[in-house]
Amino acid sequence: MEVLLNWVNETNxxxxxxxxxxxxxxTGIFYTIKLRFIQVRKFGExxxxxxxxxxxxxxxxxxxxxxxxxxxATAIAAQVGTxxxxxxxxxxxxxxxxxxxWMWVSAFFGMATIYAEATxxxxxxxxxxxxxxxxxxYYIQAAFKGKAGKILAAVFALFLILALGFMGNMVQSNxxxxxxxxxxxxxxIDVPQIAIGVIVAAAAGFVFLGGTKRLAAVVxxxxxxxxxxxxxxxxxxxxxxxxxxxxxxRQILVGAFNPQAILGGAAGVTVREAIRYGVAxxxxxxxxxxxxxxxxxxxxxxxxxxxxxxxxMVSVFVDxxxxxxxxxxxxxxxxxxxxxxxxxxxxxxxxxxxxxxxxDIFVAVCLFFFAFSTIIGWHFFGSINVKYLxxxxxxxxxxxxxxxxxxxxxxxxxELVWSLADFFNGLMVIPNALALWALSGxxxxxxxxxxxSKH
Numbered sequence: 001m002e003v004l005l006n007w008v009n010e011t012n013x014x015x016x017x018x019x020x021x022x023x024x025x026x027t028g029i030f031y032t033i034k035l036r037f038i039q040v041r042k043f044g045e046x047x048x049x050x051x052x053x054x055x056x057x058x059x060x061x062x063x064x065x066x067x068x069x070x071x072x073a074t075a076i077a078a079q080v081g082t083x084x085x086x087x088x089x090x091x092x093x094x095x096x097x098x099x100x101x102w103m104w105v106s107a108f109f110g111m112a113t114i115y116a117e118a119t120x121x122x123x124x125x126x127x128x129x130x131x132x133x134x135x136x137x138y139y140i141q142a143a144f145k146g147k148a149g150k151i152l153a154a155v156f157a158l159f160l161i162l163a164l165g166f167m168g169n170m171v172q173s174n175x176x177x178x179x180x181x182x183x184x185x186x187x188x189i190d191v192p193q194i195a196i197g198v199i200v201a202a203a204a205g206f207v208f209l210g211g212t213k214r215l216a217a218v219v220x221x222x223x224x225x226x227x228x229x230x231x232x233x234x235x236x237x238x239x240x241x242x243x244x245x246x247x248x249x250r251q252i253l254v255g256a257f258n259p260q261a262i263l264g265g266a267a268g269v270t271v272r273e274a275i276r277y278g279v280a281x282x283x284x285x286x287x288x289x290x291x292x293x294x295x296x297x298x299x300x301x302x303x304x305x306x307x308x309x310x311x312x313m314v315s316v317f318v319d320x321x322x323x324x325x326x327x328x329x330x331x332x333x334x335x336x337x338x339x340x341x342x343x344x345x346x347x348x349x350x351x352x353x354x355x356x357x358x359x360d361i362f363v364a365v366c367l368f369f370f371a372f373s374t375i376i377g378w379h380f381f382g383s384i385n386v387k388y389l390x391x392x393x394x395x396x397x398x399x400x401x402x403x404x405x406x407x408x409x410x411x412x413x414x415e416l417v418w419s420l421a422d423f424f425n426g427l428m429v430i431p432n433a434l435a436l437w438a439l440s441g442x443x444x445x446x447x448x449x450x451x452x453s454k455h
Contacts, residue, residue: 004416005413005415005416005419008416008419008420008422008423009419011423012280012419012422012423012426013276015422015423015426015427016276016279016280016422016426017272017276019426019430020279020280020283020426020429020430021275021276021279023289023429023430023433024106024110024113024279024283024288024289024429024433025105025106025109025279027109027113027116027289027433027436027437028106028108028109028110028111028112028113028288028289029109030437030440031109031112031113031115031116031436031440031443032108032109032112034440034443034444035112035115035443035444035447035451037112038111038112038115038313038447038451039108039111039112039115039313042310042313042451043313043317045310046310046311046313046314047314049307049310049311049314050311050314071296071297071299071300071308071311075293075296075297075312075315075377076227076315076318076319082171082172082174082175082344082367082370082371082374083281083285083286083324084285084319084323084324084327084370085175085327085344085347085363085366085367085370086171086175086178086343086344086347086367087281087285087324088100088103088281088285088324088327088328088331088347089327089331089341089342089343089344089346089347090277090281090342090343090418091103091277091278091280091281091282092328092331092332092337092346093337093342093346094269094273094277095259095269095273095274095275095276095277095278095281096255096259096262096269096273096274097248097251097252097255097262097332098251098252098253098254098255098256098257098258098259098262098269098271098274098278099255099256099273099274099275099277099278099281100252100256100278100325100328101252101253101255101256101274101278102256102274102275102277102278102279102282103278103279103281103282103285103320103324104320104321105278106278106279106282106283106288107282107286107288107316107317107319107320107321110282110283110286110288110289110316110320111288111313111316111317112313113288113289113436114286114287114288114289114293114309114312114313114315114316115309115310115312115313115443116309116436116439116440116443117136117288117289117291117293117294117297117312117432117436118293118294118297118305118308118309118311118312119305119306119308119309119443119446119447120139120142120294120305120435120436120439120442120443121134121135121136121138121139121294121295121297121298121305121308122134122297122298122300122302122304122305122308122309123139123305123442123446124138124139124142125138125298125299126138128387129392132298132299133295133298133299133384134294134295134297134298134299135291135294135295135298135381135384135385136153136156136160136291136294136431136432136435137153137154137156137157137384137385137388138153138298139294139435139439140152140153140156140431140432140434140435141153142435142439142442143434143435143438143439144434144435144438152431152434152435153388153431154388154389155431156291156385156428156431156432157385157386157388157389158385158389159424159427159428159431160291160292160381160382160385160428161382161385161386161389161398162424163421163424163425163427163428164292164378164381164382165378165379165381165382165383165386165398165401165402165405166401166402166405167405167417167420167421167423167424168374168378168421168424168425169374169375169378169379169402169405169406169409170405170406170408170409170412170417170420170421171409171417171418171421172371172372172374172375172378172406172409173197173200173201173371173375173405173406173407173409173410174409174410174412174417175343175344175367175371176196176197176200176364176367176368176371176372176410177193177194177196177197177200177409177410177411178193178343178344178345179344179345179348179360179363179364179367179368180193180196180364180368181193181196182344182345182348182360182364183360183361183364186357186360187357192411193410193411194407194410194411196410197406197407197408197409197410197411198407200368200371200372200375200406200407200410201403201404201406201407203372204372204375204376204379204402204403204406205399205403207376208376208379208399208402208403225369226366226369226370226373227318227322227323229366230323230326230366230370231322231323231326233351233362233366234326234327234329234330235326237330237333237334237350237351237354237355238326238329238330238333240354241333241334241354242333244332244333244334244335245329245333248328248329248332248333251332252328252332255274256271256274257271258271259271259273259274280422280425280426282320283425283429285319285320285324286315286316286319286320286324288316289429289432289433289436290425290428290429290432291428291429291431291432292378292381292428293312293315293381295380295381295384296377296380296381297309297311297312304446304449304450305446305450306446306447306449306450306451307450309446309447327347330347330350330351331346331347331350334349334350334351334353334354335353336349336350336353343418344363344367347363347367348360348363348364351363375406379399379402382398382402383395383398383399386398
């Protein structure tokens with residue numbers, strides 16, 4: 001295991017310190033300029049597009065289409081997960097407070113990237129066996145014709161299955177297991193973490209069997225509820241430590257460019273590591289540029305692709321600028337950073353410091369719903385790509401393997417699980433980003449056609 005961890009970490013250093021930083025940030029900056037800061041100018045319209053279709057009735061079209069709110073709920077369900085509670089904590093530990101600044105930067109430009117992803121997903125969606133489907137595998141083939149496009153699409157599909165269906169879902173179950181393990185251990189209760197993994201797998205299997213209809217009905221109810229509860233709890237904690245907010249902001253801004261001024265020479269964190277952890281954990285959290293959420297955006301029943309592109313920007317904003325920031329400021333204002341804990345346990349320390357024994361339970365409950373919603377969202381994204389590669393029969397086998405990985409992930413070492421997730425997430429980005437660049441003319445054409453009708 002140690003040899004595998006070292007190899008994965010070395011490869012991740014190469015990917016995240018150079019290749020992916022340029023691809024992710026470069027794509028976001030390119031689309032921000034091309035679309036004239038669409039994430040700022042059209043943000044109000046984007047919010048109206050999403051929340052104007054708010055519903056808890058679980059309705060779907062005849063071809064498996066979702067309402068814009070359902071598609072965004074599915075996207076947010078995949079985005080708002082472990083990355084918002086455990087990922088923010090690991091970024092703070094690995095890259096220092098300055099990593100959070102780079103999370104903000106990558107998310108800001110990522111809003112323009114995800115507009116392009118969702119727009120292209122709508123533009124190139126298709127009907128497969130009577131059901132609407134879409135995603136990068138379809139717009140990659142549109143970008144690169146012939147054999148090259150098919151190979152690149154297949155490579156993307158394989159990376160996504162490994163990154164989200166298997167490795168990513170291990171991260172989710174690992175964080176659930178760790179969170180509840182802390183709760184039980186602190187109370188002297190001996191509950192094996194594998195038992196928690198089995199429970200999560202059983203609940204996930206129930207949703208998997210229900211297909212897209214059950215998925216849409218579940219996530220559109222879970223997402224608003226789980227987000228609302230966590231927002232209230234986090235805001236209360238931050239308000240109790242409101243005097244520490246200016247210092248937290250100072251540490252984030254100074255640490256982004258001079259980590260040693262915040263952490264001291266012994267910490268060994270450099271600007272490069274702050275950027276690397278910020279962008280990597282930001283990607284794991286909001287998924288902009290990764291090519292995952294376009295699968296949900298393709299299913300939305302909207303008037304035109306531009307409309308869903310706008311809606312997609314809201315999901316990144318909610319994920320990073322609201323949910324993730326609440327975790328960051330909860331940890332930083334409570335003094336939990338000095339506890340020596342990492343990941344989920346660090347977030348729990350922050351809440352325990354203010355709410356006592358109820359704090360770690362609160363985080364464990366929220367994390368369960370956050371991570372569980374991500375598991376079912378990522379399984380859905382993976383199933384589309386499994387079907388593309390292996391046909392409909394492959395989906396059942398894939399679902400079974402996902403459940404096995406969920407159980408296995410609940411007992412694995414945290415560092416290895418996160419490193420594997422970073423590795424495969426990074427590989428996913430490459431073919432998706434290449435297609436986004438190749439189809440930039442299509443995105444621009446769609447924006448010019450529909451984007452200037454409202455201001």
